[in-house]
Amino acid sequence: MPVLRGVTLALDRGESLALTGESGSGKSTLLHLVAGLDRADGGHILLDGEDVTGLDDRRRAALRRTKIGIVFQQFNLIPSLDVAANIAFQARLGGAVDKSRLDRLTVALGLEAHTRKYPEQLSGGQQQRVAIARTLAASPRLILADEPTGNLDEKTADEVMDQFLALVAETGAALLMVTHSPRLAGKLGRNIHLSQGRVA
Amino acid sequence: MTGATLAALASHWARNPLQFLTLVVGLALATALWSGVQAINSEARASYDAAAATLGEGQLDQLLPAAGETMPQDRFVALRRAGWLVSPIVEGRLRVGAVTLRLVGVEPLTAPGGTAASAAIAGRDLADFLGEGTLVAHPESAELLRAELSNPVISDASIAPGTAITDIAVAQRLLNRDGLVSRLVLALAQPIRQRPLAEVAPDLVLQRADGASDVGRLTDSFHLNLTAFGFLSFAVGIFIVHGAIGLAFEQRRGMVRTLRALGVPLDRLIVLMVLELVVLATLAGAIGIVLGYLVAAVLLPDVAATIRGLYGADVAGTLQIRPAWWLSGLAMAIGGALVAAAGALWRLSRMPILASAGGRAWAVASGRGRPLQGAAAIGLFALAVLLSLQGAGLVAGFGILACLFLGGALALPLCLALILKVGQSWSSGVLALWFWADSRQQLPGLSLALMALLLAMAANVGVSTMVSSFRLTFVGFLDQRLSAELYVDAAAVRDRVALERFLEARADEVLPILSVETELAGLPAELYGARVGATYRENWRFLEAAPDAWDQVAKGEAVIVNEQLSRRAGLRLGDSLAVAPGTTLPIAGIVGDYGNPIGQAIVAEALFRQAHPSVLPARFGLRTEDAETLRRALVEAFGLPSSSIIDQVAIKRFSLSVFERTFSVTGALNVLTLAVAAFSILMSLLTLAAMRLPQLAPVWAMGVTQRRLAWLEVLRTVLLALLTAVLAIPLGLLLAWVLLAVVNVEAFGWQLPMFLFPFEYAQLVLLTLVAAAAAASWPAWRLSRMEPASLLKVFAHER
Numbered sequence: 001m002p003v004l005r006g007v008t009l010a011l012d013r014g015e016s017l018a019l020t021g022e023s024g025s026g027k028s029t030l031l032h033l034v035a036g037l038d039r040a041d042g043g044h045i046l047l048d049g050e051d052v053t054g055l056d057d058r059r060r061a062a063l064r065r066t067k068i069g070i071v072f073q074q075f076n077l078i079p080s081l082d083v084a085a086n087i088a089f090q091a092r093l094g095g096a097v098d099k100s101r102l103d104r105l106t107v108a109l110g111l112e113a114h115t116r117k118y119p120e121q122l123s124g125g126q127q128q129r130v131a132i133a134r135t136l137a138a139s140p141r142l143i144l145a146d147e148p149t150g151n152l153d154e155k156t157a158d159e160v161m162d163q164f165l166a167l168v169a170e171t172g173a174a175l176l177m178v179t180h181s182p183r184l185a186g187k188l189g190r191n192i193h194l195s196q197g198r199v200a
Numbered sequence: 201m202t203g204a205t206l207a208a209l210a211s212h213w214a215r216n217p218l219q220f221l222t223l224v225v226g227l228a229l230a231t232a233l234w235s236g237v238q239a240i241n242s243e244a245r246a247s248y249d250a251a252a253a254t255l256g257e258g259q260l261d262q263l264l265p266a267a268g269e270t271m272p273q274d275r276f277v278a279l280r281r282a283g284w285l286v287s288p289i290v291e292g293r294l295r296v297g298a299v300t301l302r303l304v305g306v307e308p309l310t311a312p313g314g315t316a317a318s319a320a321i322a323g324r325d326l327a328d329f330l331g332e333g334t335l336v337a338h339p340e341s342a343e344l345l346r347a348e349l350s351n352p353v354i355s356d357a358s359i360a361p362g363t364a365i366t367d368i369a370v371a372q373r374l375l376n377r378d379g380l381v382s383r384l385v386l387a388l389a390q391p392i393r394q395r396p397l398a399e400v401a402p403d404l405v406l407q408r409a410d411g412a413s414d415v416g417r418l419t420d421s422f423h424l425n426l427t428a429f430g431f432l433s434f435a436v437g438i439f440i441v442h443g444a445i446g447l448a449f450e451q452r453r454g455m456v457r458t459l460r461a462l463g464v465p466l467d468r469l470i471v472l473m474v475l476e477l478v479v480l481a482t483l484a485g486a487i488g489i490v491l492g493y494l495v496a497a498v499l500l501p502d503v504a505a506t507i508r509g510l511y512g513a514d515v516a517g518t519l520q521i522r523p524a525w526w527l528s529g530l531a532m533a534i535g536g537a538l539v540a541a542a543g544a545l546w547r548l549s550r551m552p553i554l555a556s557a558g559g560r561a562w563a564v565a566s567g568r569g570r571p572l573q574g575a576a577a578i579g580l581f582a583l584a585v586l587l588s589l590q591g592a593g594l595v596a597g598f599g600i601l602a603c604l605f606l607g608g609a610l611a612l613p614l615c616l617a618l619i620l621k622v623g624q625s626w627s628s629g630v631l632a633l634w635f636w637a638d639s640r641q642q643l644p645g646l647s648l649a650l651m652a653l654l655l656a657m658a659a660n661v662g663v664s665t666m667v668s669s670f671r672l673t674f675v676g677f678l679d680q681r682l683s684a685e686l687y688v689d690a691a692a693v694r695d696r697v698a699l700e701r702f703l704e705a706r707a708d709e710v711l712p713i714l715s716v717e718t719e720l721a722g723l724p725a726e727l728y729g730a731r732v733g734a735t736y737r738e739n740w741r742f743l744e745a746a747p748d749a750w751d752q753v754a755k756g757e758a759v760i761v762n763e764q765l766s767r768r769a770g771l772r773l774g775d776s777l778a779v780a781p782g783t784t785l786p787i788a789g790i791v792g793d794y795g796n797p798i799g800q801a802i803v804a805e806a807l808f809r810q811a812h813p814s815v816l817p818a819r820f821g822l823r824t825e826d827a828e829t830l831r832r833a834l835v836e837a838f839g840l841p842s843s844s845i846i847d848q849v850a851i852k853r854f855s856l857s858v859f860e861r862t863f864s865v866t867g868a869l870n871v872l873t874l875a876v877a878a879f880s881i882l883m884s885l886l887t888l889a890a891m892r893l894p895q896l897a898p899v900w901a902m903g904v905t906q907r908r909l910a911w912l913e914v915l916r917t918v919l920l921a922l923l924t925a926v927l928a929i930p931l932g933l934l935l936a937w938v939l940l941a942v943v944n945v946e947a948f949g950w951q952l953p954m955f956l957f958p959f960e961y962a963q964l965v966l967l968t969l970v971a972a973a974a975a976a977s978w979p980a981w982r983l984s985r986m987e988p989a990s991l992l993k994v995f996a997h998e999r
Contacts, residue, residue, distance in 0.1 A: 037461060037553050058465045065201065065463030076458040078208050080215035085207070090462050092204035118215070 002041075003029045004197045013141070016168065016175040018185035021194035027178045028146055030194070034176065035070055035144050036060030047142065065094040069140030069173070071164075073147040075127040077119040077134075084115040086130050090138040098137075105133040109163055125156040132164050136171060143168055145177040149184065161187060202472065205464050209476050212452055219448050222883035223441060224484040227533055229876045230437015231488025233869070235529030236495035263384040263397070263404045270380040275401045280310075282395040285387040287311045290368055292375040292382070296348045301341050302363045305371020312387040337364035405717070428598070428943075432659040434532060435605065436652045436876055442540035443648030443884060445477070449544035453551070460553045470549055477537050485533025489526045499868055574614045580607030588942065597943040601935060608658060608931040609651040616650065616923055617643055631904065631912075638895060639916050649877075649884035650920060653968065654928045656877035660870045660964055661932020666939045669955045676741070677792065683739040684711055684821030686830060687846045696816045702837060703820055706830055709733055711821035714805065716812050720761075720777060721769035725799035727779060729808025735823060744773050745789030756807040758788035765799025766790045767945070779803050780811035874964075878971035885917065885979045893990070896983070910984035914976040921972030925965045932961075 003026045011017055019027040032038040034045055036052065045053045052063060064070070069090065077086045087106060091097045106112050109129040119127055128148060135143060148164065149157035161184055168175050177188060185191045193200040213220040263279070263286060265271040276288045287310035294303040333351040335342075341364055342355040351370070359365060372378050384404070397406060459469060584603035587596050617640060624636035688703070690696050703710045714729035730736060732754035742749065743763060752758035759777050771777060771787055778784045779801055793800060808815075824830050831845050896909055933956070940952040 035461070058467070061460070061463045061465040063463070064461065070461055072461075076454070076461065078211065078455050078458060080211035080213075080455070081208060085211070089204060089208065093201045093463055095201065 002197060004033075004043075007194070007197070007199055009192060009199070011142070011174045011176060013174055014169070014172045015190065016165070016177070016188040018188040018191045019176065019178045019194060020180065020182065020185050020191060021200070025194040026197040027194050031144050031146050031176065031178050034142075035068055036063055065090070065138075066096075067141045069135035069138055069143045071128075071131055071135050071143065071145040071148045073150040075119070075124075075131045075151075077127060077130055079119050081118075082115065083111060083117050083119075083122070083130050086119065087111070087115075087133045087137055090134050094138050096139060098139075101139075102133075102137050105137055105167070108167060109133050124152050125160055128152060128160050129163070132160070132167070136167050139171060139173075141173055143173050143175045145175065147178055147180065150180070157181075157184070201464065202468070205459060205469065205472055206476070208455065208459060209452075209472060212448065212455065216448070216451070218883065218886050219451075222443075222880075223445065223448065223480060224487070226437055226441045226443075226876075226880065226883070227481060227484035227537055228488040228491060229872075229879065230434045230441065230536065231485050231529050231533040232491035232495060233437065233872060233876070234431070234434040234532050235489050235492030235525055236499070237492075237869070238525040238528055239492055239496035240499060261386040261406060263386065263401070263406055265383075265404060270377060270382055271384075271401075271404060273379050273381050275404060276307075276381055276384060278400050279384065282400040283391045284384075284394055284397075284400070285310075285312075285390055286384040287387070288368055288381040288384055290371045290375065290377055290380065290382050292371075292377065294364070294374055296341075296344050299344065301337070301344070303371050303374060304363060304365050305368035305375075306365060307368045312385055333366065333370040335364045335366045335370070338362070428601070428939075432605070432655065432663075432873070434536065436655045436659070436873055436880075438536045438540050439609070439648055439652040439655065439880070441537055442543075443652075443880065445537070445541045446544050446648070449473075449541070449548060453548075456548060456551070457553060466549065470545060473545065473548070474538070474541075477541055478534055481534040481537035482530065484537075485530045488533055489529045492525075492529060495868075495872070570614055570617065573610045577607045577611035577614070580604075580610065588938075594943065594946045597938060597946050600938050600942060604931065604934055604938065605655060605658070608927075609655055612651055612654050612924065612927060613643060613647040615927055616647075616920065619923055634899065635912055635916065639920070641895065642892075642916065643920075646881075646884055646917075646920060649880040650924045652880040653877040653921060653972075654924050654931065656873045657925055657928030657964065657968060658932040658935055659873055661929055661961060662935030662939060664870065664960055664964075665933060665936035665954065665957060666944075666952075668957050668960065669936070669940060669952055672955050673792070673952050680739045680741055683735050683823075684709075685824050685827045685847060686822040688820045688822065688834060688840070689846070690817055690819055699838060700817065700820070702834075703822060706833060707822040707824045709735060709823035711735060711823070712805065712817035713819040713821060714808050714812075714815055714817050716808075716815050720765060720779065720799055720801055721771060723765065723768055723799055725765055725801060727808065727812075728800060728802045729805040729812075730802050731805045735821070740791060742789045743792050746773065749789035752786075752788045753802065753804055756804045757785065759785040760789040760791060760802040761787055762791050762793035762800040763951070764793060765801060768799060777801060779807075783807070783811065874967065874971060878975050881917065881921070881972055882975035882978065885913075885976055892983075906986060907984045910980035913980045913983060914973060917976035918969055918973050921968055922965070925968045929961055929965075 007026075007030060009017070019030065021027045029038065033040050036055065040053055043053065044051055047063065047067060052060065055063070078089060081089065084102075084106075088097060088102055091102070106115060109132065111126065111129055111133065114122060114126060119130070122130070128151070132148070145164075149160055152160060165175075165187055175188070177184075179185050263275075270290075273288065276286060279286050288307050290305040292303055293300040334354060335345055335349070335351050336354045336356050336359060337345055338359045339355040341359075341362055342353045345351070345353045345364060351366075353364075366374075368381075372380065397404060456469065460466060580603040584600045584607065587600045587603065591597075591599060620636055620640045620643065624633065624640065627633045627636050686707075688699075690699055700710065700712065711731055711733075712729070715726050718725060718727050720727065730753070732750050737750050740750075742760075745760075746752065746758070749758065749760065753760055759779055761771060761777065765771060766787075769777075773787055773790065775787050776784045777787055785803065822830060827847055831847075834840050834845055892913075900906060900909060937954055940954050945951050
């Protein structure tokens with residue numbers, strides 16, 4: 001059964017776009033396709049002008065190491081690595097570790113007191129800050145966020161989201177974020193609403 | 201990327217040291233048991249090889265005297281003149297202080313190449329060897345010889361333990377065998393033109409290299425059993441490793457998903473995980489090899505004594521590090537770890553990148569796989585039945601063992617689930633209901649540890665039953681065969697006819713033991729002449745016999761064969777057997793024969809003497825009520841050394857002491873295997889302890905104390921261990937039956953009756969329960985002492 005039909009969107013450097021819609025509308029699927037986590041049956045996804053739709057697993061993995069950063073709803077930290085190692089992790093994978101940048105992000109996200117702790121020792125908000133720092137530390141050109149504050153209470157969600165958007169704006173990366181919340185979607189530059197796999 | 205990924209993978213072990221310990225220790229223990237047994241085997245085999253090479257046995261054809269133990273030396277001269285490239289060997293036991301050594305005399309100028317004897321001579325000054333009476337011996341024996349003899353002695357590790365080699369003239373002098381030779385070894389290449397053997401030396405028989413070494417075949421059987429035991433122990437260890445790896449992989453599903461989402465390609469990830477596993481397996485294997493060496497070093501003196509006692513083969517009591525066993529240990533550790541991880545790696549390679557990373561997914565998956573497991577178990581049991589009906593050879597025997605072993609292990613979770621379900625349906629109290637239901641939920645997580653316990657128990661029951669049955673049968677066999685009070689070795693007596701007359705006058709019954717090596721039903725065999733009397737009639741037990749078997753044999757109208765001959769030649773009761781040229785007799789009885797590898801037939805003494813008039817009795821069995829007086833009379837009249845007169849009580853005592861040593865070896869291996877299984881349970885419980893909290897916390901919140909919950913945890917483990925132990929007994933008995941009735945027949949040529957030892961099994965069950973309770977105690981104690989905050993976290997996390 002087709003999940004997405006005739007969805008066309010473009011995102012420029014420094015631009016942010018919120019994808020909203022009811023459950024099952026296809027927003028997460030769209031995000032997964034752009035991230036190369038899933039394969040599209042048809043259509044085209046272009047990144048920096050390059051068609052990435054037909055890339056094999058290995059090349060799609062390379063894209064995620066270097067050009068794309070993902071912030072998950074479940075944080076998806078490495079439970080056996082401490083906070084400092086988690087933050088540096090994706091940058092190390094992509095071979096682009098910048099120590100001063102890591103330090104700056106750690107301070108900016110208020111994690112400097114927690115660098116030796118393990119994810120299980122942090123609150124949900126702190127874990128999501130680590131996940132954001134990890135993504136930004138790798139300096140991706142495109143950041144994909146899937147309900148990044150979905151597991152947090154409203155106050156913490158607002159705090160984390162504000163920090164997140166400010167830091168993304170600093171990097172100049174493009175941001176595509178899936179959210180259920182019209183309030184959070186309003187914080188982004190553009191908003192597209194999906195319904196039954198189509199742009200509403 | 202590689203470095204970061206490896207660091208992330210390795211960090212899992214740093215954060216889960218218990219899991220790391222389970223994996224490394226499980227693999228190390230499995231390797232230790234395997235390589236320990238291999239070390240013992242390779243050490244013993246090296247000793248046999250040295251012994252066989254020393255004697256030229258197993259490699260070269262030999263000429264042996266048709267009757268007696270020696271031949272005149274002029275046979276050697278006659279054969280050389282007739283074009284036969286032979287070399288004489290004189291061999292005998294030489295008493296040196298408190299021990300006897302095997303002394304081998306060789307003729308250095310004609311000794312064929314490729315034997316240890318020729319190698320021992322090759323590096324020496326021939327003039328020294330010939331002139332000064334030099335002896336070359338294994339370092340252990342060399343020390344003894346130097347202390348007791350004036351001859352120069354050279355140490356050489358390539359000589360078999362307990363053996364010394366010297367020039368034939370020196371050996372003849374030391375053994376009091378002047379002018380006599382034990383055997384003639386034939387060089388591999390012989391001239392085309394030779395005068396026939398029957399013409400030059402009609403009193404010699406040619407023994408082909410193939411059938412020469414009975415010691416090799418018998419000891420191979422012993423090693424086969426040890427190897428099987430080592431393999432069973434390794435299988436137990438692999439189950440533990442499988443559990444640890446499976447759990448570790450499942451716990452890292454989330455990490456794997458994240459790594460892939462962050463851009464690590466799947467193939468790279470798999471390669472790195474295999475690499476990680478190989479490094480861990482190498483580390484564990486190395487530890488296991490060191491442990492195995494220690495196990496072997498402790499057990500080897502007992503094994504050496506057992507083999508020497510049972511088969512007369514000398515094995516050095518010290519251990520050398522041989523590349524074969526440590527390499528095989530390392531290969532088994534790495535191969536075993538990869539086999540244990542294959543399923544988890546395969547699942548990982550098929551896992552969609554967006555799959556759930558649920559912590560207990562593996563347990564749920566185990567539950568889902570249960571019907572498949574049951575079908576596989578039924579298939580394996582069916583294959584075992586098919587192999588027992590249709591298969592032949594040792595491979596089929598071990599195939600049956602493997603099918604039963606694996607089938608039993610796979611069937612266990614299914615059986616336990618069924619029993620727990622019944623328990624749940626019978627329970628009435630709410631806590632009892634929860635206990636049974638929770639036990640069912642726990643089962644998938646504990647299955648692998650319980651399988652390891654089942655296999656360890658079954659191996660213990662199987663091997664104990666086999667060894668104990670062997671002991672009972674063998675002791676009964678000794679009672680039958682050693683029914684006479686005294687046995688006289690007639691080899692040292694020149695006038696054996698006079699000896700026989702002397703004995704006839706003094707003993708209540710004289711049983712001359714007449715035998716000749718011959719061919720029966722086309723197979724190499726021994727023909728015995730028996731003086732059929734009360735002793736034979738009262739003591740010998742047949743496997744199958746005509747009602748008047750001994751009467752027929754006494755009249756010279758029938759023959760009795762042993763089980764080996766009956767099986768190998770396909771002879772049954774009533775079949776005819778040619779026992780001598782022109783003499784064919786019906787088979788009146790088949791006897792069990794547990795101390796001998798080849799076929800034997802027994803005919804009446806008169807018939808034997810008629811067919812082989814030159815053969816004199818090598819030994820006499822004597823029935824008497826006053827053994828001591830008869831012994832003294834023999835010593836006085838014939839000057840016999842006391843070693844030539846043996847009383848049956850001493851032989852039986854010696855045989856039993858051999859079995860006690862065998863027991864100590866198998867007993868030690870049994871305890872080690874059980875310890876490995878108990879360790880597996882402990883590690884599984886400790887690993888599961890943290891994951892148990894979401895199930896325990898709600899019950900605690902509803903008012904059941906931590907202390908009570910801890911007791912229930914111990915009770916659950918003991919209950920599961922008890923059920924497993926009870927199921928292991930029939931499986932173990934099945935294994936014993938296969939070892940006794942299939943493997944033994946293929947390896948030895950005879951079937952052992954199987955006896956049951958309920959007391960031993962009860963002890964084993966008790967030991968298992970103690971081990972399980974001990975394993976459960978620590979996690980239970982930790983639960984009872986846990987801070988309430990830790991239990992409350994469960995609810996916080998679930999929010």
